[in-house]
Amino acid sequence: MSEHTLPEKDQALYNALSLVANYFYPPEHELVESLQALPEVAGLLDPEMADAAGRMLAAFQEQSLDELLKEYSRLFIGPFQLEAPPFGSIYLESEGRLMGQSTAEVKRIYQECGLDISPDFQSPPDHVAAELEFVAYLGWQEKGSQDEEQKRFYQEQRTLFLHRHIGYWFPLLADNIEKHTILAFYLELSRLTRQLLELAQAQAGLEAKCTANDELG
Numbered sequence: 421m422s423e424h425t426l427p428e429k430d431q432a433l434y435n436a437l438s439l440v441a442n443y444f445y446p447p448e449h450e451l452v453e454s455l456q457a458l459p460e461v462a463g464l465l466d467p468e469m470a471d472a473a474g475r476m477l478a479a480f481q482e483q484s485l486d487e488l489l490k491e492y493s494r495l496f497i498g499p500f501q502l503e504a505p506p507f508g509s510i511y512l513e514s515e516g517r518l519m520g521q522s523t524a525e526v527k528r529i530y531q532e533c534g535l536d537i538s539p540d541f542q543s544p545p546d547h548v549a550a551e552l553e554f555v556a557y558l559g560w561q562e563k564g565s566q567d568e569e570q571k572r573f574y575q576e577q578r579t580l581f582l583h584r585h586i587g588y589w590f591p592l593l594a595d596n597i598e599k600h601t602i603l604a605f606y607l608e609l610s611r612l613t614r615q616l617l618e619l620a621q622a623q624a625g626l627e628a629k630c631t632a633n634d635e636l637g
Contacts, residue, residue, distance in 0.1 A: 430563050432464035433619060434556040440613045441552035443605075444496070444506060447480075447488040455480055462612070465619065472612040479605035491603045495596075504596035508546035511589035518544060526585060530554065533561070533577055548593060551586040552613070555620060579624040587621050590614065 439458050442451060455477040463470030480488070495504040505511075513520040527545040530536065535557070537545055555578065562574035581587075590613065597610040 428464055430559065430623075432461050433616065433623070434559040435461050436465065436469075436616050437552050437556040437559075437620065440609065440616065441549040441556070443476075443609050444547075444549040444552070446492055447485060449485060452477075452480065466615070469612060469615055472608050472615070476605055476608045476612065479603065479608060483603060483605060488603070488605065491601065491606060495601060495606060503600035504593055506548040506593060507544055508548075508551065508585055508589050509544070511592045512585075522546065522585070526551070529577065529581060529585075533558065533574070546585070548586070548590065551581075555581060555586060555617075559620070575624075578620075582617070582621050582624050587617050590617055 436458065439454050439461065442454060455473075458473040459470045459477065462473040496502070496506045507518055507523075508526065509518055509520045509523045512522040523544050523546045527537065530545060533554075535554070537550075541550065543550070558574050558578035558581065562571055562578060565571040565574065594610045594614045597606055601607050601610070
């Protein structure tokens with residue numbers, strides 16, 4: 421069973437998560453093609469998501485690449501105050517540091533699911549883009565598996581990952597983006613990604629909430 425034989429809404433959700441992951445990397449002109457595809461994919465899930473994707477495309481086309489890169493750097497890179505750190509450990513570690521216990525756990529989960537970090541990937545394993553792509557990967561693997569034991573394994577990993585990692589901390593990142601961004605593109609990206617993760621959590625039977633006082637178990 422391939423991704424092309426998945427139920428339409430499942431395939432749309434994983435495709436949408438994979439697409440939005442790309443927009444948490446530095447912006448490039450080549451993103452226009454995938455942005456043009458996003459409204460149709462999101463429309464299979466919810467008309468409001470399609471509208472948000474359309475606004476993202478319009479906002480991207482209205483800004484120069486230099487403006488987008490400047491805003492991306494201000495939000496996610498620095499070099500001065502980092503408005504919206506895109507790394508899970510910042511939100512999960514009690515001291516808010518990079519490359520902590522939670523980062524090591526993410527890397528271990530990737531490896532247990534048959535993946536490793538590409539040498540070309542220069543960010544920590546818990547970068548928001550990597551974690552979004554991983555949720556999509558787990559969904560494709562779960563829904564596409566013919567083996568019931570494998571299917572349960574990927575389902576359990578997806579539920580765990582949403583609960584302990586990206587589904588837990590992304591709302592905090594989204595709050596930072598929505599508070600500090602001055603461009604509609606990143607505002608709409610944050611809101612749409614939040615909705616997609618809430619849908620993924622609902623699909624996994626989890627409450628789509630982030631409780632800041634919860635701890636890693």
